[in-house]
Structures are given as structure tokens and as C-alpha cells.
Amino acid sequence: MSAANIANVSTTTPAPSDFIRDIVAQDVASQRFAKIVTRFPPEPNGYLHIGHAKSICLNFGIARENNGQCNLRFDDTNPVKEDIEYVDSITHDVRWLISGWADQCLGQKTKGAVPTAQIFNDKPDFHIGAAPLGAPEVEAFFASDYFEQIYAYAQQLIKLGMAYVDDLTPEETEAYRGSPDRPGRPSPWRDRCIAENLDLFGRMRAGEFPNGARSLRAKIDMTSPNMWLRDPLLYRIRHVAHHHAGDKWCLYPLYDFAHCLSDYLEGITHSVCTLEFEVHRPLYDWILQSLELPRTLPHQYEFAKLNVGYMIFSKRRLLQLVEEGAVEGWEDPRMPTLSGARRRGIPASAIRRLAAIVGVTKYESVTDIALFEHAVREELNPIAARRLAVLHPMKVVLTNIPAGETWVCAATNNPQDEVTTTRDLALTREVFIESDDFAEIPPPKYFRLKPGGEVRLKYACIIRCDEVIKDAAGQITELRCTADLTTRAGGANVDKKVKGTIHWVSASHCIDAEVRLYDRLFTVPEPGATDDFRKHLNPHSLQVVTGKLEESLVNAQPGESFQFERLGYFTPDNKNFTPGRPVFNRTLTLRDTWVKPGQPK
RNA sequence: UGCCCGAUGGUGUAAUGGUAGCACGAACGACUCUGACUCGUUCUGUCUAGGUUCGACUCCUAGUCGGGCAGCCA
Numbered sequence: 001m002s003a004a005n006i007a008n009v010s011t012t013t014p015a016p017s018d019f020i021r022d023i024v025a026q027d028v029a030s031q032r033f034a035k036i037v038t039r040f041p042p043e044p045n046g047y048l049h050i051g052h053a054k055s056i057c058l059n060f061g062i063a064r065e066n067n068g069q070c071n072l073r074f075d076d077t078n079p080v081k082e083d084i085e086y087v088d089s090i091t092h093d094v095r096w097l098i099s100g101w102a103d104q105c106l107g108q109k110t111k112g113a114v115p116t117a118q119i120f121n122d123k124p125d126f127h128i129g130a131a132p133l134g135a136p137e138v139e140a141f142f143a144s145d146y147f148e149q150i151y152a153y154a155q156q157l158i159k160l161g162m163a164y165v166d167d168l169t170p171e172e173t174e175a176y177r178g179s180p181d182r183p184g185r186p187s188p189w190r191d192r193c194i195a196e197n198l199d200l201f202g203r204m205r206a207g208e209f210p211n212g213a214r215s216l217r218a219k220i221d222m223t224s225p226n227m228w229l230r231d232p233l234l235y236r237i238r239h240v241a242h243h244h245a246g247d248k249w250c251l252y253p254l255y256d257f258a259h260c261l262s263d264y265l266e267g268i269t270h271s272v273c274t275l276e277f278e279v280h281r282p283l284y285d286w287i288l289q290s291l292e293l294p295r296t297l298p299h300q301y302e303f304a305k306l307n308v309g310y311m312i313f314s315k316r317r318l319l320q321l322v323e324e325g326a327v328e329g330w331e332d333p334r335m336p337t338l339s340g341a342r343r344r345g346i347p348a349s350a351i352r353r354l355a356a357i358v359g360v361t362k363y364e365s366v367t368d369i370a371l372f373e374h375a376v377r378e379e380l381n382p383i384a385a386r387r388l389a390v391l392h393p394m395k396v397v398l399t400n401i402p403a404g405e406t407w408v409c410a411a412t413n414n415p416q417d418e419v420t421t422t423r424d425l426a427l428t429r430e431v432f433i434e435s436d437d438f439a440e441i442p443p444p445k446y447f448r449l450k451p452g453g454e455v456r457l458k459y460a461c462i463i464r465c466d467e468v469i470k471d472a473a474g475q476i477t478e479l480r481c482t483a484d485l486t487t488r489a490g491g492a493n494v495d496k497k498v499k500g501t502i503h504w505v506s507a508s509h510c511i512d513a514e515v516r517l518y519d520r521l522f523t524v525p526e527p528g529a530t531d532d533f534r535k536h537l538n539p540h541s542l543q544v545v546t547g548k549l550e551e552s553l554v555n556a557q558p559g560e561s562f563q564f565e566r567l568g569y570f571t572p573d574n575k576n577f578t579p580g581r582p583v584f585n586r587t588l589t590l591r592d593t594w595v596k597p598g599q600p601k
Numbered sequence: 602u603g604c605c606c607g608a609u610g611g612u613g614u615a616a617u618g619g620u621a622g623c624a625c626g627a628a629c630g631a632c633u634c635u636g637a638c639u640c641g642u643u644c645u646g647u648c649u650a651g652g653u654u655c656g657a658c659u660c661c662u663a664g665u666c667g668g669g670c671a672g673c674c675a
Binding site: 017018022041042043045075077078080081169170173174177178179180181182183184211212215224225226227228230233235236237238252254255256259275276277278279280302304309315357358359361362363364365366367368369370371373374375377381382386412415416445447448456457458459460462487489494497498499500501502503563565566567568590591592593594595 | 602603604605606607608611612613614615617624625626633634635636637638667668669670671672673674675
């Protein structure tokens with residue numbers, strides 16, 4: 001099973017419905033737009049995580065269900081926080097997440113393209129479209145590719161008397177703004193004439209003024225109860241180079257100004273974002289309406305972002321974990337990042353399934369991590385090949401099988417398959433079983449191996465424990481058992497029932513492999529609820545063991561998923577991979593409904 | 602003591618004035634060469650108070666609780 005195959009699973013679930021899709025459906029019905037175009041607009045200042053995945057699934061899902069398009073656009077208006085490393089990882093992660101599902105909807109542009117002039121309804125207009133599907137040299141959209149056009153829109157706003165250059169310092173600007181329950185005061189520079197504003201704005205671009213000396217502001221209403229309408233800043237001076245635009249600019253637009261115009265330039269029809277931007281919507285509309293643009297304007301819709309128990313999604317905190325070494329980088333399998341999830345063996349389809357389960361609402365909730373784990377198991381169960389592996393080995397000697405003798409056992413690769421396929425396992429005198437699967441003093445209802453008891457070695461035969469061998473310290477060193485070879489497949493007593501069936505590997509036909517057992521990164525459901533989230537790091541989130549694995553696993557490749565029977569789902573690590581010496585990551589344990597006596601769940 | 606948004610079982614959601622349903626979870630049971638999967642049964646819900654209506658989760662009013670807004674971040 002290749003990574004590509006995994007990504008192809010479960011692409012046929014019924015189209016979900018939610019309040020945003022309802023709006024889109026109405027717009028489709030009324031033929032308001034020729035084509036539905038959405039966008040996913042990350043800022044390249046961190047890695048994508050499962051929270052972003054909800055937005056990706058929504059935006060690409062809408063495009064997919066309406067034969068539309070979803071642009072990947074980097075919202076890169078703040079060069080001091082952004083980096084090309086993030087551009088690359090985000091591009092990769094988006095492609096991974098939509099692979100086999102919405103590839104055909106991914107809007108990208110011809111490499112190096114910028115918005116071009118056109119006439120629309122007899123009016124001058126600017127637009128940038130997607131490169132045709134399959135075009136050779138393509139790249140994501142970048143807001144920074146629109147800087148020239150956005151600058152021109154700013155000039156137009158000045159000419160309309162709707163923007164002005166302000167000389168207030170950042171501190172003064174804050175003081176003049178007032179507070180949510182107290183109106184702001186107009187800047188003394190608010191009523192500069194258009195010619196002076198234009199001149200000053202040009203000199204800001206020319207680099208005549210230091211950082212923070214002047215800004216461009218929209219002229220709206222300093223007394224508005226909506227803080228974002230109190231003459232919001234449109235441009236600030238930053239004498240720094242940009243990772244994508246180079247050193248061409250020392251003047252950068254702010255989010256509110258760049259975002260709505262980027263949406264317009266790309267022909268976005270539905271601009272979907274998270275709830276915290278709800279109060280920005282009047283500004284989004286104000287800017288687009290003020291500029292008297294010829295084409296149908298995009299509209300912004302907001303939904304609640306994803307929260308999942310025992311995870312954190314704050315970029316700042318995730319960066320902190322990386323920088324402080326609490327994890328091994330952004331791609332650590334314990335991280336909620338998409339690259340971490342991929343390395344952990346979580347299929348993209350499972351993340352899409354989660355998005356479908358949680359839906360889209362305006363209610364801010366915390367999703368039970370059980371929903372996520374359910375989605376993962378649901379995707380992995382049908383596709384993960386079954387293998388036998390012993391993580392905490394205990395030696396068992398089958399005293400009635402001579403050394404060197406081999407009994408071949410056919411093992412089913414996946415009971416979920418319609419057509420059963422098998423592989424051969426070797427049963428030999430010495431095998432390993434899981435130490436948990438033997439109890440010298442068994443608790444009630446324990447139906448694995450115990451002294452004098454019987455258990456089935458899966459795919460092989462029933463064994464009986466005759467003797468427990470211990471060292472001087474009283475530690476069990478091996479079990480001496482008798483194999484009932486008549487209970488093998490095809491044997492006379494194959495139908496003999498025993499309560500327990502356990503996994504095992506032959507001591508002479510197994511490989512040693514490092515297996516990394518991951519658990520949740522935090523010990524509390526809402527680690528982000530307190531300032532000191534690091535206090536709740538799970539000290540046992542990674543346990544490394546050397547397991548005994550059935551031989552066939554020696555050829556396992558990154559991107560493949562296996563179920564180690566009775567243990568969980570595992571995948572070869574894609575970072576520490578040496579052909580012939582795979583290191584395995586545990587994706588997730590199997591659901592375990594056996595309540596150990598005395599251990600409430 | 603400003604403005605905006607929200608509230609349905611333990612969790613995520615559906616019902617768009619007409620039987621409160623689904624999934625997860627939990628409990629019990631069946632099945633089982635994975636204590637998995639699968640199957641069956643059960644469990645728990647409309648924030649509060651008024652109002653409109655033959656009928657309200659849905660509409661109105663007030664309240665309660667939660668979230669957001671005072672970056673030259675996005």
C-alpha cells in the first residue's frame with residue numbers, strides 16, 4: 001500500500017451540508033457567479049496543523065462540490081515574521097491533504113504572473129487567474145505579487161478622499177483610537193489635502209521616512225463602536241526585504257487592506273475565514289465598495305475554528321515547543337501539524353473524515369479527541385496490512401518442537417479484504433510472546449496465558465504453559481510450553497476453542513526494530529486554557545522500545561500502514577529510514593474495551 | 602459600564618414553525634484464531650423566564666453564560 005493509495009481512500013463520502021455551503025448553494029442556484037472560487041490563505045509563518053486542515057477541507061470541499069476552484073494563496077504582507085521554509089512546507093502539506101480528493105480544484109498561477117489590466121463592463125479592471133490544469137511552471141498565489149496593484153488602489157482611495165497619510169507615532173495612534181467603550185479622536189493629520197497625501201504616500205514608498213514615522217489610514221469613523229472602523233491603518237513602513245518580493249518595497253499593506261483586494265483580484269467569490277475576523281467584515285466591505293470596482297465583489301463568511309482535546313493549535317505555542325526542544329521539530333509525530341501527522345502514519349483521508357465529522361458552525365467548541373482517533377481507525381482498519389510484532393518480548397520454548405524444525409503457518413493479511421491473501425509465518429521451537437499476555441497470577445477474566453493454561457498462537461496452534469522459569473532474582477526468563485500441533489489449520493483439532501488468542505514471532509525468523517510508541521503530547525484536555533501549557537506536557541508521550549517483528553516487515557516502506565495485531569497501527573518513520581532497517585512509529589493503539597481489574601478506564 | 606457573535610446528551614452535530622435524529626463515547630450482550638472489526642440493546646439533550654402560535658430547538662422580548670474586538674500581526 002503506497003502513500004498515494006492511502007490518500008485515495010474514502011473520497012466518496014456524501015457531500016456535507018452546513019450554513020456556508022447553504023449560502024454557496026443559493027449563489028449557485030441564482031447564478032450569481034460564473035464559477036465558485038474559494039481560497040486558502042495561510043501566512044507563511046509556521047507549519048500547517050489540523051486546525052488549518054478544517055479550513056482547507058471546507059474551502060477545497062466547496063470548490064470540489066461545485067466544480068469550482070480553491071486558490072492556495074500566501075497572505076505574506078508581514079515580511080518580518082515570514083519565511084520561505086514555511087512557504088515550502090505549507091505547499092507540500094496542502095497538496096498532501098487534498099491529494100486524490102480535490103487536486104483538480106487547486107488554483108495555482110503561472111510562475112511569476114502578476115495581475116493584468118483588463119476592461120470589464122467598459123471599466124478598467126485588474127485580475128489574475130489560475131494557470132490551466134496541468135500547466136508546467138506553476139506556483140501558489142502570493143499577496144506580495146499584488147503589491148503594485150494594491151498600492152495603486154491605495155492611491156485611488158486617497159484621490160477619493162477616503163485615505164490619508166498620518167504622522168502620528170504608533171503610541172499616539174493607539175491613544176487616539178480610544179477603547180471599545182470610549183470613542184476615539186481624529187488625528188490632527190486627518191484632513192490633509194489630497195495632493196499632499198499623494199505626495200507623502202509616494203515619498204513613503206521611496207523610502208524617505210523611517211519605520212513607524214508615517215502610515216496610511218482609511219478615513220472612516222473614529223467614533224465607531226467597531227474598533228476596526230476607527231480609521232484603520234492600511235500601510236506601514238518596514239525597511240526590510242521580503243522573502244518573495246525581494247527588496248523592492250519598504251512599505252507594506254496590512255492584512256485588512258491586502259486581503260479583500262487579493263480576493264477581488266483573484267476573483268474569489270466566497271472568502272471563508274474564522275470567527276475572529278467577523279468584526280473585520282464591515283471594513284472588508286468598506287474597502288471594496290469604496291473603490292468602485294467593476295466586477296461582482298467577494299463576500300466574507302466566518303466559521304468557528306477547530307479545537308481538539310489534548311492538542312494545542314496556537315502557532316506561537318507550537319513554535320515555542322519547537323524552539324525549546326520539547327519536541328523534535330515541527331514534524332515530530334506528536335505535533336498536531338500535518339507533517340507530524342503524516343510522519344505518525346495518519347492518512348490525509350482520516351483528517352478529511354474528521355473535518356466531515358466536526359462540521360462547520362459558528363459555535364466554538366472543543367472536539368473530543370476520541371472523534372479524531374475514531375476517524376483514524378476508520379480509515380486505517382480497511383487498508384492496514386496485518387502483521388505480528390512483539391514489543392515487550394517474553395521467550396517461550398515449545399518443548400515438543402525440536403530445534404531446527406519449522407512449521408509453516410498461513411497468516412491472513414487483512415480480514416477486511418474481500419479476497420483473502422496470506423503470507424507464511426514460521427513456527428519454531430523458540431518464539432516470543434508479549435509479556436502482557438502471560439500472567440503468573442491472573443486477574444479475574446484474564447483469558448491469555450497462565451500457568452497450566454492454554455492459549456492460541458494466532459495463525460499457528462494452541463499451546464499449554466507447563467513451566468515458568470525464573471532467574472535468581474525471581475524474574476521470569478522463559479516459559480516452557482507444549483504446542484498442540486493438531487490444532488493447526490488443517491489439523492484434526494483445528495476447531496478446538498480456547499478463550500484467548502495472542503500474537504507471537506519466531507525467535508529465529510524475526511527482526512529487531514526500533515519502535516517508537518507515541519502517546520498524546522499533553523496530559524490535560526485543554527492545555528491551552530492556562531498560560532503555563534508546558535506544565536501539562538506528557539512525560540510519557542514517547543517511549544522507545546526494541547521490538548521483535550515478523551521478518552516480512554524488513555521491507556516496509558514509509559507511507560505504508562500496518563496493523564500490528566492486537567497492538568495498534570504502525571508506519572515506518574520517514575525521517576529515520578534506512579532500507580532494511582525500518583524504525584516504526586505507532587500511529588494509534590487499537591480500541592481496547594477490556595477493563596483491567598482494578599484499573600478503571 | 603460600548604459593539605459584534607454564539608448556546609441542542611459527556612463530545613461533535615441534524616432538525617430552516619409540525620414525531621428532537623445521527624455519529625463518537627459509555628454500559629451490557631452476541632460474534633470472534635485480533636479483548637480489534639462487525640452486530641444488538643441501553644444511557645444522557647433543546648441555557649433561563651416571559652411572549653407570538655393550533656403547534657416553538659426554530660420567531661419576538663428580557664436575562665444568564667461563553668467567545669471576539671482597543672497590533673504599524675494575520
